[in-house]
Amino acid sequence: MYDNFEICDMPLSLKSNRTRVERFLAESGLRLEDVDYYAAVTDEDGCIIAGGGLQGNVIKCIAVGEAARDTGMSNKLISHLIGMATQYGHQTIKVYTKPENRNVFESMGFKVLAGAPHAILMENGVKGISNYTDYLRLTRGNRPEGAAAIVMNANPFTLGHRYLVQHAAHEATTLYVIAVREDRSSFSYAERLAMIQAGCKDLDNVVVVEGSDYAISDLTFPTYFLKQVTDATDTHITLDLDLFARHIAPALGVTTRYVGSEPIDALTARYNELMQEILPQHGITVKAIERLVLDGQPVSASRMRQALADGSYVQAAALVPQTTDPYLIAHLACDSLRAELNTTPKPGLVDLDDNGAHQDMNPELMNRSIDTLLPYFTQLAVYGNECGETYEVPDTQVVRHIGLEAEKAMLTATGGVNTHRGALFAIGLFSLAAGWCSARDDVIGSKQLRELVMQVAEQFSPTAGTHGNDAVNAHRVTGALDLAKGGYQQLFNQWLPAYRSYLADDAENARHRLLLLIMSQLDDTNVIHRVGYEQAQQVKQEAKSMLDDYSTAGMQQMNRDYIARNISPGGSADMMALTLFIHSILN
Numbered sequence: 001m002y003d004n005f006e007i008c009d010m011p012l013s014l015k016s017n018r019t020r021v022e023r024f025l026a027e028s029g030l031r032l033e034d035v036d037y038y039a040a041v042t043d044e045d046g047c048i049i050a051g052g053g054l055q056g057n058v059i060k061c062i063a064v065g066e067a068a069r070d071t072g073m074s075n076k077l078i079s080h081l082i083g084m085a086t087q088y089g090h091q092t093i094k095v096y097t098k099p100e101n102r103n104v105f106e107s108m109g110f111k112v113l114a115g116a117p118h119a120i121l122m123e124n125g126v127k128g129i130s131n132y133t134d135y136l137r138l139t140r141g142n143r144p145e146g147a148a149a150i151v152m153n154a155n156p157f158t159l160g161h162r163y164l165v166q167h168a169a170h171e172a173t174t175l176y177v178i179a180v181r182e183d184r185s186s187f188s189y190a191e192r193l194a195m196i197q198a199g200c201k202d203l204d205n206v207v208v209v210e211g212s213d214y215a216i217s218d219l220t221f222p223t224y225f226l227k228q229v230t231d232a233t234d235t236h237i238t239l240d241l242d243l244f245a246r247h248i249a250p251a252l253g254v255t256t257r258y259v260g261s262e263p264i265d266a267l268t269a270r271y272n273e274l275m276q277e278i279l280p281q282h283g284i285t286v287k288a289i290e291r292l293v294l295d296g297q298p299v300s301a302s303r304m305r306q307a308l309a310d311g312s313y314v315q316a317a318a319l320v321p322q323t324t325d326p327y328l329i330a331h332l333a334c335d336s337l338r339a340e341l342n343t344t345p346k347p348g349l350v351d352l353d354d355n356g357a358h359q360d361m362n363p364e365l366m367n368r369s370i371d372t373l374l375p376y377f378t379q380l381a382v383y384g385n386e387c388g389e390t391y392e393v394p395d396t397q398v399v400r401h402i403g404l405e406a407e408k409a410m411l412t413a414t415g416g417v418n419t420h421r422g423a424l425f426a427i428g429l430f431s432l433a434a435g436w437c438s439a440r441d442d443v444i445g446s447k448q449l450r451e452l453v454m455q456v457a458e459q460f461s462p463t464a465g466t467h468g469n470d471a472v473n474a475h476r477v478t479g480a481l482d483l484a485k486g487g488y489q490q491l492f493n494q495w496l497p498a499y500r501s502y503l504a505d506d507a508e509n510a511r512h513r514l515l516l517l518i519m520s521q522l523d524d525t526n527v528i529h530r531v532g533y534e535q536a537q538q539v540k541q542e543a544k545s546m547l548d549d550y551s552t553a554g555m556q557q558m559n560r561d562y563i564a565r566n567i568s569p570g571g572s573a574d575m576m577a578l579t580l581f582i583h584s585i586l587n
Contacts (some may be wrong), residue, residue, distance in 0.1 A: 005518040006041070007037060007039050007040070007041055007076070007080045008039065008040060008041070008042070009037070009038075010031075010038045010039065010040045010051070011038075011392075012035070012038055013020070013362040014102045017038075019031070021051060021061075024040075024047075024048040024051060024063065024065075025051070025061055025063055025065075025535070026261060027065070028450070029061040029063075030061060030063055031061075031455075032059050032061055032296070033053075033055070033061060033063060033405070034055055034488045035053030035054060035055045036053075036054055036055055036056065037053060037054040037084060037531070038051060038052070038053040038061070039051065039052060039053070039077065039080055039081060039084070040053075040124075041068075041073060041077065046063070049064070049065040049067065049073070050063065050064040050065060050068055050073050050074065050077050051063055051253075052077050052078065052081050053081075054081055054084060054085055054088075055197070056090070057085050057090035057092055057093050057094060057277040058093075058094045058095065058096070059078065059081050059085070059094070060094070060095075060096060061083075061094060062077070062078070062081075062097060062101070064077070068234070071076055072333075073281065074101075074104055075104065075107070075108065078104070079108070079109055081093075082108075085452055086442045086538055087569065089230060090125075091125050091126050091127045091145045091160045092123060092124070092125030092126065092130075093123070093124055094113075094121065094122065094123045094125050094213075094519065095121075095122050095123075096119055096120075096121055097118065097119065097120060097122065097333030098117065098118070098119060098120075099117075099118075099119070099120050101147040102120060102122070105122050106122075108124070109124040110122040110123060110124045110254075111123060111124065112248060113129055113246070113247070114149050114239045114240070114243035114244055115215075115239070115242055116234075116235045116238035116242065116328050117233050117238070118236070119235050119239065121239050121243065121527050121571055125425075126175065128249055129214055129243075129249050131216055131554060132212045132247075132248075133247055133248070133250075133251040133509055134212070136248065136251035136252050137251050137252075138410070139176075139207060139209055139252070140251065140252050141280060143173075143253065144253065145173040145253040145255065145359075146173060146177045146253065146256075147173065147175070147176060147213065147252055147253045147256075147257050148168055148171070148172035148174070148176070148255075148256070148257065148258055149175070149176045149177075149178060149248075149249065149252060149256070149257050149258070150164060150165060150168055150175065150176070150177050150178070150258045150259070151178045151180065151197065151215050151216055151244070151257075152164075152177060152184060152258070153176070153178065153179075153180040153192065153216070153301075154180075154187075154192045154195060154196050154301070155184075155185040155186055155187050155192060155301045155305070155323050156186075156187045156191070156301060156304065156320060156324050156327055156328070157192065157195035157196050157199045157298070157320065157321070157323070158191065158299055158304055158319050158320050158321075158322060158324070159292060159294070159298035159299050159319055159321060160209055160260065160291060160292045160298070160300060160301075160319075160435040161196070161199065161290040162199055162259075162321050163201075163289075164258060164259075164289050164292075165177060165199070165200055165203065165206060166203070167258070167289050168258040168287075168289070169203050169205055169206050170453075171287075172173070172205065172256065172258075173205065174205055174467070175203075175205060175206045175207070175258075175324055176206075176207050176209050176254065177200060177206060177207070177208050177209065177426065178209045178210075178211055178248070178250050179192055179193045179196050179208065179209070179210060179211045179217075179321075180192070180208070180210030180211050180216045181212055181213065181217065182211075185307055185332075185368075187331075187411070188224065188257065188329060188377075189211065190388055191264075191327055191378070193211070193322050194208065194327075195207070195323065195327055196208050198323035198324075198325045199324065201323075202426040208538070210251075212242055214244075214247065215240070215243075215244060215248060215249065216240055216355050217541070233242075233267065233268070233270060233293040234274065235269050236408065237270065237274045238274065238278065241274060241275055241278045242278070243473040244279075245278070245279055245281075245284060246255075246282075247581060248275055249284055249377050249518075250402065251466060253444075254284065255283065255284055255285060256284065256285045256286075256287060257275065257279060257284055257285070257286050257287070258286075258287050258288075258289060259272050259275060259286065259287070259289070260288070260289055260290075260291050261288050261289065261290050261291045261292070263291060263298055264298065264300060264302070265302075268582055269393070272288060276288070277512075277520055279522065288463035291562075294318070294319065299319050303319060304316050304317075304319040304320060307319070308328060308331060311331070311334075311335070311580075311583065311587055312584065312587045313328060313332055313434075313444070313584055313585045313586075313587065314443060314586075314587060316328050317438065322385070322438060322439060323385075324387050325379075325381070325385060325435065325438040326381030326435045326437075326438070327378060328381075329377070329381040329431055329434045329438070329585065330374055330375075330381050330431060331374070331376035332581060332584045332585060333373075333374075333377040333427050333430075333431050333581055334370050334371075334373065334374050334377065334578040335580075335581075335584070336424060336427065336428070336577045336578070336581035336584065337370045337373075337566050337577050338370055339421065339511065339577070339580050340511075340573055340577040341363060341366050341367070341370070343511040343515065343524035345555045345556050345559050346377065346512075346515060346520035346555070346559040346565070346573070347519075347543075347555065347561075347562045347569065348559060348563060348567045348569060349568055349569065349570070349573050350362060350363060350366055354559070354563075355473045356562070356568055357562055357563045357565075357566050357567055357568040358565060359528075361417060361419060365414055365417060365419060366419055368413050368414065368421050368451060369410050369413055369414050370420070371417035372406075372409050372410050372412075372413040373400065373410060373420060373424060374405075374407055375429045376405065376406030376424075376428070376436075377406075377410065377428065378458060379404075380428050380431045380432040381401065381431045381432065381434060381435035381487075382433065382435060382436065383398060383402065383432065384431070384432040384433060384434065384435030384436035384437075384439075384452075385435040385436065385437075385438060385439045386439075387436055387439075388435065388436035388438065388439030388440050389438075389439045390505075390573040391551050393431055393452075393456070394436065394452075394456055394565075396424060396456060398458065399428075399429075399432060399538065400427075400460075401558075403424065403425065403428055406422060406424055406428070407421060408445050411510065420574075422480055422526075422570065422571060422574040422575040423573075423577050424521075425480055425484070426480065426483075426484065426488075426574055426578045427578055427581055429453045429456060429457060429484055430449060430453060430581060430582065431501060432452070432453075432456065432579065433448075433449045433453050433456075434449065434585050436448075436452050437449060437452070443585065444496055445523065445586075446492055446582070446586060449585070450487035450488065451583070452489070452490065453484055453487060453488070454484070454485060454486070457481065457484035457485045458485055460481055460484075462479070462481055467542060468540050477523035477525065477528065477533075479525060480525075480571075484521055488578070490521060490522070490583065491544045491575065491579055494517070494521070495517060495518055495575070495579045496579055496582060496586075497519075498513075498514065498517055499514045499579055499580075499583060500583070501530070502514060504567075509552075510551060510553060511576070511580070512545060512550065513550060513573060514579060515569075515573070515574055515576045515582075516543045516544075516546050516547040516550070517543075517547055518572045518579070519539065519540065519543035519569050519572045520540050520541075520544035520547060521540070522540075522572050522575060523535060523536065524539070524569045524570070524571035524572055524573060525572045525573070526568060526569065526570035527568070527569050527570075528568055530566055530567060530568060531565065531566065531567055534566075537571065539567060543569075544560055
């Protein structure tokens with residue numbers, strides 16, 4: 001009956017297709033999960049009789065209608081999905097399926113990785129679980145059985161994580177800390193791994209282990225990243241723990257797993273509960289450590305992230321070890337750039353409404369540039385932190401090298417468009433200084449920040465041939481380097497206090513008013529380059545008038561006028577972002 005069936009792509013972006021697939025899967029007791037690609041076989045009436053999807057290298061949502069189950073259609077459908085995954089460049093393919101489908105997939109070379117009452121996880125290909133367990137065995141080396149393990153996301157690494165590691169390390173001969181490998185968290189996997197490594201470097205019996213798809217990942221435990229307790233949660237948790245017990249623990253010689261107590265998050269609490277039921281069945285002891293409490297509240301990464309979102313470095317830093325500080329600083333640096341971009345409307349500048357007086361920039365490009373700069377702000381803050389520990393003044397050559405690499409990466413990401421060169425210089429210097437100060441003091445002060453920035457800036461020479469340097473030489477205005485050498489006096493004496501006053505009086509328009517204040521006082525070399533010195537002075541007066549009689553309609557009209565006149569106060573935008581950054585560091 002179905003000898004000549006055709007497997008067709010069924011784009012789920014079309015609502016009609018999605019509805020048909022959801023209805024078809026529901027008939028088999030399945031739900032449609034996130035997939036990048038879905039293929040289906042339909043009968044003469046257009047009804048789906050078989051279907052399956054791919055998310056990355058994972059086959060999902062496989063179902064075959066009852067009438068087609070003895071036709072070999074499932075094998076052909078799976079072969080098609082394997083072919084598509086291979087075409088996308090995946091060498092290993094995984095599948096979630098019901099236990100009763102095990103034989104079908106085993107006949108196609110799949111092996112069971114983990115099992116739960118209602119689902120099994122299977123895999124085939126050349127680079128799979130064996131590669132990861134080989135890495136784990138190599139990491140273990142000659143260490144004996146009886147080690148302990150912690151699996152942590154550390155988004156980011158807090159004092160609570162440090163407390164758990166220290167407690168476990170005190171009891172264990174060897175403690176393996178496995179970093180969850182995923183990039184859906186606020187901090188990337190690379191950042192989180194580096195934070196864990198830095199936070200554990202002084203503990204001799206602690207070995208930080210790279211994560212994989214095989215421990216609390218989108219693959220083994222997708223509901224973890226949705227933070228919802230659903231009817232699928234127990235299945236995902238059981239698969240994750242079964243995989244840990246079958247593969248990861250034996251490779252490392254682990255017989256004890258430590259976990260922090262969870263008084264807040266229901267899903268993590270359920271994970272801990274099932275861990276204490278399941279792992280002992282495999283000879284693995286589970287030890288729960290009470291969560292560290294500060295100021296009457298449990299220390300949590302979510303609490304820290306909220307402080308960061310509120311723009312308070314002081315509150316966030318109080319919840320993390322010093323080794324995590326540079327990562328907070330770098331994120332606040334990028335947050336300040338994004339806050340400047342998102343301030344809408346702005347006169348002649350890229351914002352969420354339009355591209356201002358720019359033909360080569362837009363919000364998407366600006367956001368890409370900001371994302372690209374994050375690891376370089378981190379490098380500067382980490383280097384500053386390392387120098388601060390020994391009271392060394394940072395080496396200008398090292399700072400210059402990081403800056404040039406950041407600029408190169410920015411230009412590559414933007415196709416050669418200079419989106420943030422000025423902001424990179426100013427915010428980069430303060431990222432370095434904040435990292436330095438965080439190694440010396442619990443609370444960063446403006447005096448220490450300014451002094452270090454001036455010390456480092458004094459060693460820089462003007463960059464010949466730039467529009468800013470040309471304006472400085474032609475009109476005797478203060479350029480970016482001179483501002484840095486002077487410790488950004490206007491920022492600390494006028495712009496920052498004014499911004500705090502604006503926040504208290506009119507928080508909704510505080511950033512707009514800050515920008516106008518800076519525009520009214522700064523000799524913006526970007527404006528001078530575009531329209532000349534005389535018009536630049538006129539721009540300062542126009543900004544003062546708008547500040548004195550602020551309105552959103554007035555800003556919108558000012559934007560239209562500046563677009564027509566090709567005016568873009570990019571230097572003022574950079575100083576606005578820097579002021580926001582300094583405010584968050586000192587807040």
